[in-house]
Amino acid sequence: MNGAESLVNTLLDAGVDTCFANPGTSEMHFVSALDRIPGMRCVLGLFEGVVTGAADGYYRIADRPAATLLHLGPGLANGLANLHNARKARSGIVNVVGEHATGHLALDAPLTSDIEGLARPMSHWVRTVRSTGAIAQEGREAVAHAAGRPGQIATLALPADMAWSAVSEAPRQLGAVREPAPAATEQAAVIAAAQVLRNNGGATLLLLGGRAVRARATEWAGRIAAATGCSVMSEFYAERIERGAGRVPIPRLPYAVQAALDVLSRFDHIVLVGAVEPVAFFGYPDKPGRLARPGTTFTTLSTHAQDPAESLQMLCEELGALRVQPLRCQPIVPSAAHEEGPVTPASIGTLLATLIPENAIVVDEAISTGRAFDQTTRDAAPHDWLTNMGGAIGFGLPVAVGAAIAAPDRRVIALEGDGSAMYTLQSLWTMARESLNITVVVFANRNYQILKGEYAQVGAGTPGQRASNMLSIDRPALNWTGLAAGHGVPACRVTTLGQFADAMRRAQAAEGPSLIELLL
Amino acid sequence: MNGAESLVNTLLDAGVDTCFANPGTSEMHFVSALDRIPGMRCVLGLFEGVVTGAADGYYRIADRPAATLLHLGPGLANGLANLHNARKARSGIVNVVGEHATGHLALDAPLTSDIEGLARPMSHWVRTVRSTGAIAQEGREAVAHAAGRPGQIATLALPADMAWSAVSEAPRQLGAVREPAPAATEQAAVIAAAQVLRNNGGATLLLLGGRAVRARATEWAGRIAAATGCSVMSEFYAERIERGAGRVPIPRLPYAVQAALDVLSRFDHIVLVGAVEPVAFFGYPDKPGRLARPGTTFTTLSTHAQDPAESLQMLCEELGALRVQPLRCQPIVPSAAHEEGPVTPASIGTLLATLIPENAIVVDEAISTGRAFDQTTRDAAPHDWLTNMGGAIGFGLPVAVGAAIAAPDRRVIALEGDGSAMYTLQSLWTMARESLNITVVVFANRNYQILKGEYAQVGAGTPGQRASNMLSIDRPALNWTGLAAGHGVPACRVTTLGQFADAMRRAQAAEGPSLIELLL
Structure with missing residues (x-):
């Protein structure tokens, strides 16, 4: 078994079975390993921005990471813009970037570049394989980062000689890396949020982000709104909003600064659920960057490390609203x-x-x-x-x-x-x-x-x-x-x-x- | 005058009059400045790889830098692969990268990224404008690096507030930045190269790179070959080879490792003119990365800081070959x-x-x-x-x-x-x-x-x-x-x-x- 095979086996064992790829010479052993090891679906893109963006979309729907296969520093560079988007969306991705054979790097061949330096601005975790014996562990570590809560961008540079050299033993079969269980919602946060909503529900915004805009979370948010008179909105950007007829309507904050300022001027309090203080997309000469009215108080109910459905359900219970009927979107009759x-x-x-x-x-x-x-x-x-x-x-x-x-x-x-x-x-x-x-x-x-x-x-x-x-x-x-x-x-x-x-x-x-x- | 106008004026004064652009919100003041300041040809690309590659092509033909205009970190990221190519080609480019307004950066808005970190692997010089008063000086410094000998990649991040804020005085008109005069060829290098060629011309390769493959340089190389029996080749990659009928034939080293090894096995000595020791594009398990036969001696006649035409002429003179007729490519008769x-x-x-x-x-x-x-x-x-x-x-x-x-x-x-x-x-x-x-x-x-x-x-x-x-x-x-x-x-x-x-x-x-x- 060579290093490339060890890595493919490791990824598969860890539960990564889809690879978006645009390979070159330095990745040929990884490609070759696919012939001998069944189970990895490899999807070819003709440009690396396709590859990394596809991995983002995959994570958003599957809730687990795919891998990418990219050719050296320039191949990674072509994928960086969509890695930026994926990072901001908290999508987990394992990037496998082929690197020159270790001995070849000193020769400063045309395609030599600083892969780790390129990867770092868009990655949470960056590593270059230095010994074939470490590939299995580093591959699994990459998956663990990508499959974290929230997901992370993990970039593993694999020098060609590490891919083609023999490894002394097959990777241990440790089974799929699962997303870690969410941290428990803090009871104190629930009580604090409930107090805000009880005191002044009409002037409070429940602002949702991340997985708080999935249907199992918005369902509780809708009940809280019905019971307290608070408003519910989502951040302007959201990685995956489950919405439509039968679900609780969750309007997004507007993109335009003035419109967002107007909407938010109605609120004294904002309760954050997997969301952060709303800010403008860009800075403008005569407009504030922070969109909430000065003096607005913020209460964090839960973050991305926690389960927003659980935290909203607890808040709902604290408010005695578990059985309140929420407002729901009504189906359209096409005409x-x-x-x-x-x-x-x-x-x-x-x-x-x-x-x-x-x-x-x-x-x-x-x-x-x-x-x-x-x-x-x-x-x-x-x-x-x-x-x-x-x-x-x-x-x-x-x-x-x-x-x-x-x-x-x-x-x-x-x-x-x-x-x-x-x-x-x-x-x-x-x-x-x-x-x-x-x-x-x-x-x-x-x-x-x-x-x-x-x-x-x-x-x-x-x-x-x-x-x-x-x-x-x-x-x-x-x-x-x-x-x-x-x-x-x-x-x-x-x-x-x-x-x-x-x-x-x-x-x-x-x-x-x-x-x-x-x-x- | 605002900062964007100051920068456009500075670039024009320094001789940069072409800008390949794919702008976004943070670059609107730069775009707006083009309306009020005549003289900058702005060419739109629908993707940033077009923009940076075009700047590379421009430099190779014009022998002077163009600017690029790119939108924040992701816009720069999309241009990095062709900046890598430009850097390796020693093309000079001034990248102007819009950055968020200074105060907006702390808010971690969606498009926030580490622009300097992204730029560094592919740039020789990276700077972020920190005060409007510094724009003119920093713009000129960027051009000076780009127009260096050899050319460099200079990346200047321009925060939006620096672009829209007033500058206290118009930039001083200092005139076009010219490529520095070449360093003088060292007489000792000429004598050393001549000695190699006199002693064993038939086993010597004159290896050309950079501007040594322009016609005014190859002309002398051809005479040296005719006089000494040496071979003349260029590196496999060359930014601009002036070739064809009437000119001295300069074959390129082969790409394939075995073919290159075979070609180079004939030589005991290699004289480098704007070239470096030949290496393989990639490392392979059973092939060397260095392509010259072990034991080959290298003599550097001149580097990119010098004028290869001058150094080859001096070598030609040292060899008494100024009037020798070189081999020339003969025109083809189409049939x-x-x-x-x-x-x-x-x-x-x-x-x-x-x-x-x-x-x-x-x-x-x-x-x-x-x-x-x-x-x-x-x-x-x-x-x-x-x-x-x-x-x-x-x-x-x-x-x-x-x-x-x-x-x-x-x-x-x-x-x-x-x-x-x-x-x-x-x-x-x-x-x-x-x-x-x-x-x-x-x-x-x-x-x-x-x-x-x-x-x-x-x-x-x-x-x-x-x-x-x-x-x-x-x-x-x-x-x-x-x-x-x-x-x-x-x-x-x-x-x-x-x-x-x-x-x-x-x-x-x-x-x-x-x-x-x-x-x-």
Whole structure:
């Protein structure tokens, strides 16, 4: 058994059975090991941002880590932006990065770079294998970090000679690494939160983040709200919101600073459940970075190390609200009116709500077009909604790939701006190759539309000719049917709500991926 | 004047008048400054790897740095792989990376990351602006590093508040930063090299790298070879080889280790001119990393801090060879036979040699298909040949963009493998937008063909089913005419040498870019 085989065996034993890969020469022994060791599903991406983003999407749905296989420092570098997003989403990932053979490093060959230095800003744990005997232990340690509560980014550099050299013994079979049990909710925190809610429920916000926006947690939050009159919201970004008809409505904080300030100005108290004090995405010259009204008090009910469903249930019990009926989203009855009228962000969202199938996974990188989707799709059939936690563009299509691999029986809908979809469009090829049930919708406004708003927000005034040239992507117009077909994904272009609805229905009835370009 | 305007003025004053950009919110004041300050050509890329690769290509042709404009840590991260290539090519680049407003950093907003940590592995110089008063000086210092001899990667993080705040005084106009004059060639080095060549010219290799492969340097190298019987070669990778008919033939060292070992086994002595001891691209289990025969002696004539043309001329003079006639490449007479027969790497190269127009710039990321091009295109009309110095894939299309911006009157030909072209295919859009005279040729073998060879080289045997799946990209087949059209670039697919020749002639007669997919 060589080192590569030892690592593959270790990963499999620890419960990591999916590997998103873009290998090169230094990873050939790892690739070769896959032939001899059954059980690892290896999914090829044509660009590393696809690979790391897919691992993020996989974790969000599977609640356990996948591995990535990346080629040296530049391969890792290409995957860093989506590792940033994954880190902010608390997704666990084991990155295996091939490194030059130990003796080769001293020669400063062209591909030599500082892999650990590159990995560190986006990783919680970084290690380079220094002896074949250590591979099994280090591989397992990497999985333990990735499968932590919350998940972590673990990056293991594997020098080529460590991969090809013999190991003296097979790795011990220690069994799957499980996510650690949550820390117990502190009774004192429950009592403190209950006191805030009893004293002044109407001026209190229950702010949810992390797994507090899963349905088993929001169910209790809804009862607490019904009993105390408090408001419930989620952070603007959330890795996976379980929402839709029959569930408790949990509006997201707005992205725009002024809108968030307005919403939060109503509250004297904020109870945090897996959430942190809300801050603006960017700093602006004349606006605060902290979004809560000065003087707002914060009470932390529980953190990501704890189970938010448990802590909310305890709070609910403390408030005597276990049997209170929460407000629930009511199913929509689709009508012909949904498919009529002009194409606007609002009308798209309202229509979309009728088209999201039950148990779908929606990946949202619609940026400016999707700004109102939180409100307009609230009452769709029950589904998961995944947003970009790190703000690095190019998140949506890769995350859709990973989500679809993790849940082959669910429909994935990727909502994309045309600007954002371009960063990792190679994802389309992996969707076709793996025949993933993904419907990609590209909202083609042919602008970096969000930047036109941000331009004014930062006080830069109105863009002139040269600035506008940096904010528009209409010259030439991207042709998404061509781009999709080039990657092997069938596609169509639509311009009306009716056409969009028809295309969505056709896409969802078909096996495999398809792409709809909605011209705005 | 605000900080962003101060920086734009500083860059322009220092001679940096081209900026490859993919901006976001934190860069809006820089973008806005472009409206008020004329003179900066800003070129938009839809992905940051396009932006940094274009800056590399620009430097290689212009011999002076361009700037890049990147959005926070993740934007920089997406550009790192091509910064790695640029660094290895000794290209000078000034990266301007927007950073959160200083006060916003403490809030750990989603896009917060360690920009300096990300920049350091691929930069020679990294700085974050801490006061508006320092912007002009730091901007100039960045240009000084980028325009050094050799060029450097200088990364300046510009916090948004530094960009939007007023500066107390306009930057002083200090004029263009020029590349420093070369250090003088050492007479002792000339004498030592001459002695080696006189004693045993036939067993000596003059190994050229960096600017020693420009025509004004190779001219002297050719005379030295003619006078002493030594061999002349270049390193396998070279940032810009001036070659073709009428010039001295300078074969490149082979990529494959065994072939390089065989070539170098003939030599007792190697004289290095802007080159270093040759090493293998990768380490292999049963092959040495150092390619020269053990016992080979090395003599350094000059380094990148010196002028190789001067040092070679001095050596030539020392050898009394100033008037010796060198061997020169002889022009090819195109014939119908060039366009007949099966499509093979050899027949493509032989045909290509007849199709490269005079003064063209060829960017070579053809990987396995291009392995024989060095030999087969040797006698083409005089042209520049640019290769990947860092080995990070995704180099070719962006470098072609930058080269075309630097030399609008020259035809650029980008030779790409289908695998490699996928990493930064968004480059096609910038080619269309700027109407660049670039002919892209994609050699579609639908494999990571090079890895099939490497697989055996590293001793992994023959790929089985699962390993083959990681090395083939034929399922689904990429359709390059669709991909190109999607980006606004006209394209065609050809399958015979005759069709290829016709398509090349059509492409070169047209204004703007086009793409030819040659099916192998």
